[in-house]
Amino acid sequence: MRCPGALHFVERNATVISYGIQTNSTPANKRGHFEDPTFKFQIPLQIAAEREIARSLIGDPNFSWVVSLKEFAHPAFEIFSAVGTVGPTFFLAIAMFGFVFQISSLITEKELKLRQAMTMMGLYDTAYWFSWLTWEGIVTLLSSLLTVLFGMMFQFDFFLHNNFAVVFLLFFLFQLNMISFAFMLSAFISKSSSSTTVGFSIFIVGFLTQLVTTFGFPYSSNFSSTYRIIWSLFPPNLLAAALQLLSDATSTPEDPGVSWNRRAKCAPNDTECVITINDIYIWLISTFALWFVLAIYFDNIIPNSSGVRKSVFYFLNPGYWTGKGGNKVEEGGICSCISSVPPLEHVTPNDEDVLEEENIVKLQAREGVVDPNLAVQIHGLVKIYPGTTNISCCKCKRTSPYHALKALWVNFAKDQLFCLLGPNGAGKTTAINCLTGITPVTAGDAFIYGYSIRSSVGMSNIRRLIGVCPQFDILWDALSGQEHLHLFASIKGLPPASIKSVVQKSLAEVRLVEAAKMRAGSYSGGMKRRLSVAIALIGDPKLVILDEPTTGMDPITRRHVWDIIEDAKKGRAIVLTTHSMEEADILSDRIGIMAKGRLRCIGTSIRLKSRFGTGFISNISFSESANGMPARGDAITTTQHEAVKQFFKYHLNVEPKEENKSFLTFVIPHDREGLLMNFFAELQDREQEFGIADIQLGLTTLEEVFLNIARQAELENAAVEGSLATLTLTSGASVQIPVGARFVGIPGTESEENTRGIMVEVYWEQDDSGTLCISGHSPETPIPLHVQLTVPSTATPRRNLLGRSRKSSWNCD
Ligand SMILES: Nc1ncnc2c1ncn2[C@@H]1O[C@H](COP(=O)(O)OP(=O)(O)OP(=O)(O)O)[C@@H](O)[C@H]1O
Numbered sequence: 001m002r003c004p005g006a007l008h009f010v011e012r013n014a015t016v017i018s019y020g021i022q023t024n025s026t027p028a029n030k031r032g033h034f035e036d037p038t039f040k041f042q043i044p045l046q047i048a049a050e051r052e053i054a055r056s057l058i059g060d061p062n063f064s065w066v067v068s069l070k071e072f073a074h075p076a077f078e079i080f081s082a083v084g085t086v087g088p089t090f091f092l093a094i095a096m097f098g099f100v101f102q103i104s105s106l107i108t109e110k111e112l113k114l115r116q117a118m119t120m121m122g123l124y125d126t127a128y129w130f131s132w133l134t135w136e137g138i139v140t141l142l143s144s145l146l147t148v149l150f151g152m153m154f155q156f157d158f159f160l161h162n163n164f165a166v167v168f169l170l171f172f173l174f175q176l177n178m179i180s181f182a183f184m185l186s187a188f189i190s191k192s193s194s195s196t197t198v199g200f201s202i203f204i205v206g207f208l209t210q211l212v213t214t215f216g217f218p219y220s221s222n223f224s225s226t227y228r229i230i231w232s233l234f235p236p237n238l239l240a241a242a243l244q245l246l247s248d249a250t251s252t253p254e255d256p257g258v259s260w261n262r263r264a265k266c267a268p269n270d271t272e273c274v275i276t277i278n279d280i281y282i283w284l285i286s287t288f289a290l291w292f293v294l295a296i297y298f299d300n301i302i303p304n305s306s307g308v309r310k311s312v313f314y315f316l317n318p319g320y321w322t323g324k325g326g327n328k329v330e331e332g333g334i335c336s337c338i339s340s341v342p343p344l345e346h347v348t349p350n351d352e353d354v355l356e357e358e359n360i361v362k363l364q365a366r367e368g369v370v371d372p373n374l375a376v377q378i379h380g381l382v383k384i385y386p387g388t389t390n391i392s393c394c395k396c397k398r399t400s401p402y403h404a405l406k407a408l409w410v411n412f413a414k415d416q417l418f419c420l421l422g423p424n425g426a427g428k429t430t431a432i433n434c435l436t437g438i439t440p441v442t443a444g445d446a447f448i449y450g451y452s453i454r455s456s457v458g459m460s461n462i463r464r465l466i467g468v469c470p471q472f473d474i475l476w477d478a479l480s481g482q483e484h485l486h487l488f489a490s491i492k493g494l495p496p497a498s499i500k501s502v503v504q505k506s507l508a509e510v511r512l513v514e515a516a517k518m519r520a521g522s523y524s525g526g527m528k529r530r531l532s533v534a535i536a537l538i539g540d541p542k543l544v545i546l547d548e549p550t551t552g553m554d555p556i557t558r559r560h561v562w563d564i565i566e567d568a569k570k571g572r573a574i575v576l577t578t579h580s581m582e583e584a585d586i587l588s589d590r591i592g593i594m595a596k597g598r599l600r601c602i603g604t605s606i607r608l609k610s611r612f613g614t615g616f617i618s619n620i621s622f623s624e625s626a627n628g629m630p631a632r633g634d635a636i637t638t639t640q641h642e643a644v645k646q647f648f649k650y651h652l653n654v655e656p657k658e659e660n661k662s663f664l665t666f667v668i669p670h671d672r673e674g675l676l677m678n679f680f681a682e683l684q685d686r687e688q689e690f691g692i693a694d695i696q697l698g699l700t701t702l703e704e705v706f707l708n709i710a711r712q713a714e715l716e717n718a719a720v721e722g723s724l725a726t727l728t729l730t731s732g733a734s735v736q737i738p739v740g741a742r743f744v745g746i747p748g749t750e751s752e753e754n755t756r757g758i759m760v761e762v763y764w765e766q767d768d769s770g771t772l773c774i775s776g777h778s779p780e781t782p783i784p785l786h787v788q789l790t791v792p793s794t795a796t797p798r799r800n801l802l803g804r805s806r807k808s809s810w811n812c813d
Pocket of ligand 1: 306307402404422424425428431
């Protein structure tokens with residue numbers, strides 16, 4: 001390809017010079033066009049050869065033969081053609097940095113629920129998108145400026161001869177377009193780790209389509225405009241076409257390049273021109289707007305990290321544009337069908353306090369009372385996670401509907417801390433998510449300072465009033481504690497002048513002043529939790545929701561955070577969920593224990609202990625001698641132990657629950673309460689005789705109340721579901737019994753001696769996940785007359801009513 005051809009001259013005689021022409025017939029790409037060697041080389045050469053032969057033969061006096069070497073006329077090969085050829089790939093590669101970073105940041109924010117946290121604290125979607133756009137606009141502006149300046153610095157004709165504004169605008173609009181394209185793609189990706197793969201795939205596809213564009217497709221009159229429209233939707237193709245135009249315009253040092261005024265005109269020698277630089281600008285601006293609008297649209301209709309999305313035609317709802325409604329959300333993917341939900345039957349609470357609370361709230365709801373002393377009024381809140389059938393490629397995934405909240409009626413008062421307790425899966429987080437607007441409610445409503453959580457206007461007012469510390473820390477690893485607080489203070493709308501002092505105060509409160517400038521990614525678990533608590537309290541919210549705030553804190557820090565929470569009660573309501581009974585006991589003004597989506601009991605800690613605890617706990621400590629040994633030797637102490645045990649057995653009919661050399665612990669049921677006064681008076685009188693050093697009497701712990709309530713809920717649930725369990729007797733025989741059954745008659749054991757037959761008492765416990773399991777059974781005994789028996793069944797266990805499959809083995813490990 002280096003030699004276009006050759007001429008062979010043969011001088012036959014004085015009047016005949018013959019010649020032969022040899023040409024390279026491969027079309028060569030010159031200045032973006034494939035030149036036909038016959039017309040561009042062979043014919044001009046033939047004419048020239050014949051003309052010169054004629055001049056020689058006719059004896060032209062100016063003609064002479066000279067032997068010299070001269071380059072055949074050809075278009076200039078300058079560095080500009082490198083920009084036209086390699087430029088598209090090179091500048092696409094530069095834009096891919098921003099593209100991958102953008103996709104990965106957006107997805108990380110979704111994946112780590114950072115965006116959800118900001119929305120919960122009052123961030124508007126418009127502010128979210130426009131803040132990203134502003135930031136990316138600035139970065140793109142700088143990078144485009146640097147690209148052009150570097151191009152000029154390295155003396156590329158492409159950058160020197162074309163107008164600065166023309167080249168700069170091209171790079172700026174292209175990079176902005178790629179960012180907007182990244183916004184749109186991020187709606188479809190749920191894992192940040194996929195962003196590099198997506199970026200690389202886009203680069204490969206872009207490289208190939210740009211290559212095709214450089215060869216002239218489809219920006220020439222040979223192709224229909226439909227091809228051009230489709231091709232121009234992909235930003236790298238527009239870049240390739242623009243670079244081609246601009247490099248052609250500076251192909252020789254004499255070419256003037258494209259000036260700002262000529263941006264909408266074709267090059268004079270370009271007969272096949274179908275697109276100008278100005279057209280490319282218009283395409284870049286239009287596709288930028290298209291990707292951006294699509295990004296917002298897909299972001300709304302594709303389920304977020306909580307599985308919530310808007311309807312596909314949400315934008316047709318006038319309320320969406322006026323801000324009055326139109327924020328109705330749905331659950332499940334676009335390609336999923338929601339199965340029918342079993343109706344929720346109304347169950348009157350068994351507990352008198354819960355019933356009373358329910359009646360008070362219902363009365364207030366009927367009469368439309370908005371009590372100024374109430375921060376939250378929950379009116380029959382129901383949440384059913386719908387069962388869905390998701391159809392994706394070659395897969396059909398079904399989930400069953402689940403009643404997570406079954407009509408919650410409760411008030412949370414101002415200046416009080418309400419503690420929501422309950423075993424895992426009780427529905428606490430669901431209740432909180434409903435209050436903060438993360439999850440749509442199925443039925444019922446809740447009013448926070450009078451604003452309904454079901455109205456979009458109400459919800460945007462609520463977001464200004466609440467502060468939330470979610471169950472899991474939602475923090476940016478790259479931001480410092482101070483920056484986090486600054487950001488959330490801004491989202492909360494604090495005046496910029498006060499933000500600095502508020503942030504400093506907040507950092508001091510949670511003892512993070514020294515770590516204020518450290519990245520949150522390097523914080524310990526406890527520090528992160530403290531920062532989350534500080535975020536929840538920033539901006540003086542009137543309702544603070546703390547979902548397990550002290551998880552992972554050491555005891556010293558925990559106590560410190562308890563102090564912060566205690567101080568924060570003034571002037572606001574706090575809702576706290578925790579698994580620490582000590583925390584609930586210390587901080588709560590009222591406690592509600594939930595299980596299986598229902599409120600099971602409500603009241604102060606003392607009330608719950610006295611109503612649901614097994615009774616009183618009495619600790620008896622024995623005197624010890626100076627050397628730490630029991631006062632009068634082991635034998636004597638054992639006698640004293642026995643005497644005390646006898647004393648408790650005789651008067652109160654209780655056995656010790658725990659015992660060792662220095663103390664005895666008894667649990668005294670509530671029904672013996674009447675005997676306690678005299679009993680302890682006598683025990684105190686005989687302290688010396690029994691060698692007692694100290695007598696303590698207290699109510700049972702909140703933990704015990706919690707365990708009792710949880711077990712009771714499991715039993716009720718098992719009875720409703722009608723689940724069956726297999727009880728294996730010590731004799732080796734096994735029978736099917738309803739889950740939770742206590743006294744079980746063994747079939748076929750009736751005899752003359754035991755006319756009612758034999759029975760066992762089954763002991764039920766809860767395993768680590770809180771599910772009931774059989775821990776054992778009593779020895780087989782004749783069935784007493786008064787006992788209400790469960791008759792075993794041989795039926796196989798069936799699925800529960802809501803379709804969740806139950807465990808097959810019911811024996812505790
Ligand atoms: N998106 C969902 N789809 C279906 N079921 C869900 C969904 N989210 C929660 N659940 C179910 O709802 C029930 C209540 O869950 P929730 O997270 O509210 O419990 P919790 O009381 O906060 O538990 P924990 O103490 O473990 O945080 C659980 O059985 C859970 O499996």
